[in-house]
Amino acid sequence: MLSILNILEDTTADGPGFRTAIYAAGCPNACPGCHNPESWDIRNGRQMSTEEILHKVLADPFADVTFSGGDPMYQPEGFAELAKAIKEKSCKNIWCYTGYTFEQLLRNTRQRKLLQYIDVLVDGRFRQDLRDETLHFRGSSNQRLIDVPASLQAQKAVTYRRKVEQN
């Protein structure tokens, strides 16, 4: 089971193209200036099964998928199960927003398991002092768009570029 705040269909704000965005409840990061402080408490979410969320994701044959929040990496086992099922049943790419850095996730066994199903990671806490509204798909300039498969292979963060340049 996952604690979910909201699921938005066909959003264009959380990655390239049309996407089904799944907003996790629960975030330990408490970034000053957070756009969504009500997401911090995991009890504010609705309990949803992997099957229920998967059904919504697969109902749209065109939309790709974004995990956001809150912080999906706060519920790594549930999101890993969901991401694995999405990859088994579709060709959808998965973007994931998190307040943790890629390097922190690599060191955490539970979170690392979720990483292996992610295509692009938008990492790091939102920093008000580095806020930049001209950036694509991220709020502050410390946050990175990371090509996860390439980064896992290289064992270091590799910047994701392709689709951002087309948008």
Ligand code: SF4
């Ligand atoms: S990681 Fe995101 S949801 Fe969590 S406190 Fe920071 S800005 Fe808010």
